[in-house]
Amino acid sequence: MSWSQFIAAQPLVEHAEASTAPALSHCDHLAVIRAHGEEAGHYLQGQLSCDLHDVDTGGHLTGMHLSLKGRGLVSVRTVRDGDDYLMLCPTGQSEAVIKSLMKYRLRAKVDFQVDEQAVIIGLTGQLPTTLPEPGQTGRNGQGLWLRYPNTDHALLISDKERAESVWTVLAQDRTATNANGWRQADIDAGEGMVYPGAEDLFLPQVLNYDVTAGVNFKKGCYTGQEVVARMHFKGKLxxxxxxxxxxxxxxxxxxxxxxxxxxxxxxxxxxxxxxxxxxxxxxxxxxxxxxxxxxxxxxxxxxxxxxxxxxxxxx
Known part of the structure; x- marks a missing residue:
């Protein structure tokens, strides 16, 4: 049975009865983009509002790629995977993310592609004790784990080959939810992204990225940085x-x-x-x-x- 057939047969509900109840979410509203190439990190550092040095040392951050007027065109949760970077974004925006990032590539040695084999699973409440520390990432036999910094939530990036067995193990004593369940988890965590329909509306700090480390005011230049920095140092939100x-x-x-x-x-x-x-x-x-x-x-x-x-x- 394929992963798509397996998950289609699961009795997924929209939400757990309480936001703190142990739950498992099928996050098909998110896609994974893989950035690879010897200049991937350097290039992304000049395109995203967050500081990839924190990602390189085991963290994961949601940053924006901005328009010249400092508003978020897309947002991605970025994590290091070996020499590559994985970027989680709304499924409906994966091609827009790649197009936006390719705009300034010129001769930079970096390529982007949607990882069609990736499966994203969300875990809420009573997280396993083997997971990384809050705000950190770690890999085990199930895949790459991203633990949220402020709440009892974690994301798992697995693959279609392992996803059925991983889901079966994690689903024990948990309510299985669809993507709505994870959107609720992100609301509980105060984690906002630029979804389709809200492009070019929000400065990073308007979505509280200055609190969640999604924007860094000391990292140097990136697209839209001047407007963002001016608001931070001289303006008043x-x-x-x-x-x-x-x-x-x-x-x-x-x-x-x-x-x-x-x-x-x-x-x-x-x-x-x-x-x-x-x-x-x-x-x-x-x-x-x-x-x-x-x-x-x-x-x-x-x-x-x-x-x-x-x-x-x-x-």
């Missing part, structure tokens, strides 16, 4: 990504605008997921928001949620 929980039966799509109770623009959607009690979402909001939001004229019945880190608002 008036909006940041926050979490909301809401009960209206409305799916929020990336990039959609939201309004406050006065009908004024309040922010934009980063991502959303269905939960046992309605929906949760990561949304870029103005600092003074009360969390009462509307999509068009429809109330979301929303409240501000919490993130596992503190937002560094500047007075």
């Amino acid at each position: 008036k909006q940041r990504m926050q979490r909301i929980d809401y009960t209206a039966d409305v799916e929020l799509l990336p990039g959609e605008p939201l309004r406050n109770s006065n009908g004024k623009a309040a922010g934009e959607v980063v991502s959303s997921a269905r939960t046992a009690n309605g929906y949760s979402a990561l949304v870029v909001l103005r600092r003074d928001t009360d969390g009462v939001l509307f999509k068009d004229d429809e109330p979301l019945n929303s409240t501000l949620g919490t993130l596992p880190y503190t937002l560094p608002w500047k007075d």
